[in-house]
Amino acid sequence: MTDTLILVDPTSSTFEITDLTAPQLPVTDLSAHRGDGIFETVLVSRGSAGTTIVSRERHFQRFCASASALSLPEPDPHLWDRVIAAVIAEVTAADPSITEFGIRYAMSRGEQRTDGELRPRGWAFPVPVDEHILAARAQGVSAVSLDRGFDAYIGSKAPWLLIGAKTLSYAVNQAAGRYAGEHGADEALFVSHDGVVLEGPTANLIIRRGELLLTPDPEAGLLSGTTQRLIFDHAAELGLRAEYADLGLEDVKTADGAWYVSSMRTAVALRELDGNTLAVDETLTKRFQEIIRAG
Numbered sequence: 259m260t261d262t263l264i265l266v267d268p269t270s271s272t273f274e275i276t277d278l279t280a281p282q283l284p285v286t287d288l289s290a291h292r293g294d295g296i297f298e299t300v301l302v303s304r305g306s307a308g309t310t311i312v313s314r315e316r317h318f319q320r321f322c323a324s325a326s327a328l329s330l331p332e333p334d335p336h337l338w339d340r341v342i343a344a345v346i347a348e349v350t351a352a353d354p355s356i357t358e359f360g361i362r363y364a365m366s367r368g369e370q371r372t373d374g375e376l377r378p379r380g381w382a383f384p385v386p387v388d389e390h391i392l393a394a395r396a397q398g399v400s401a402v403s404l405d406r407g408f409d410a411y412i413g414s415k416a417p418w419l420l421i422g423a424k425t426l427s428y429a430v431n432q433a434a435g436r437y438a439g440e441h442g443a444d445e446a447l448f449v450s451h452d453g454v455v456l457e458g459p460t461a462n463l464i465i466r467r468g469e470l471l472l473t474p475d476p477e478a479g480l481l482s483g484t485t486q487r488l489i490f491d492h493a494a495e496l497g498l499r500a501e502y503a504d505l506g507l508e509d510v511k512t513a514d515g516a517w518y519v520s521s522m523r524t525a526v527a528l529r530e531l532d533g534n535t536l537a538v539d540e541t542l543t544k545r546f547q548e549i550i551r552a553g
């Protein structure tokens with residue numbers, strides 16, 4: 259994977275191509291010590307049909323919604339399109355046979371300024387689909403449920419919690435992942451304090467019950483996933499219906515199939531939750547993965 263970094267100036271709508279291994283971000287940037295910024299990670303899939311930026315528009319719309327939630331300037335679609343195209347050009351020039359990779363793009367608030375002016379910073383760089391992701395796609399994952407520490411549906415009463423915005427403040431999500439690892443599981447599954455299943459630290463949950471696909475309602479307190487929405491948009495062609503629902507842990511344990519879905523993972527089977535073995539639907543896992551990679 260090439261060490262390309264694109265530095266973006268959202269104010270002048272310009273960018274420059276530079277080197278990911280060189281120091282680039284001043285520590286005084288508010289993203290560095292406050293996590294004050296937003297990001298997206300989008301999967302780029304390449305095959306005989308060409309190059310697909312999976313859920314490109316869903317990602318960009320969520321980037322704009324996150325910017326709005328944090329009172330950052332509205333991202334310029336032409337600028338970010340050019341940035342993404344530049345990353346793809348760099349990656350494919352370095353490795354013409356590459357079949358998939360991710361692009362992480364971000365915007366921070368920039369420096370703390372005394373004049374109150376806002377000068378955000380942007381950047382984008384490629385991320386590999388690593389062995390860990392490939393293993394999860396092939397073998398599935400185990401999870402432990404963890405209390406998210408707030409009641410479901412609190413977001414509308416507490417907009418400052420930024421629930422539903424994809425911010426650069428992921429220390430809690432990272433800690434949950436480590437906690438799961440220390441307790442013998444691959445993943446955490448967040449549950450609201452009042453018992454509603456929410457999401458993983460970096461993925462949404464979908465379950466199948468008969469001919470119904472179910473996923474927690476983003477309003478309950480989670481990130482509205484581009485991958486989950488992509489799958490829901492294709493439910494009918496799989497002979498399934500798709501709905502949002504309040505799920506408890508029992509619903510997940512007794513489901514006919516359960517998946518962690520996200521841009522880089524695509525869809526991975528949830529095989530075990532809190533030590534309970536779950537039903538695995540290998541066929542649907544493969545179909546989900548194909549649908550997502552086709553974008």
Ligand code: PLP
Binds near residue numbers: 299457480481520
């Ligand atoms: N939930 C959280 C907290 C995430 O960080 C992510 C993605 O990283 C997702 C869900 C899945 O979102 P997407 O399918 O858009 O990648």
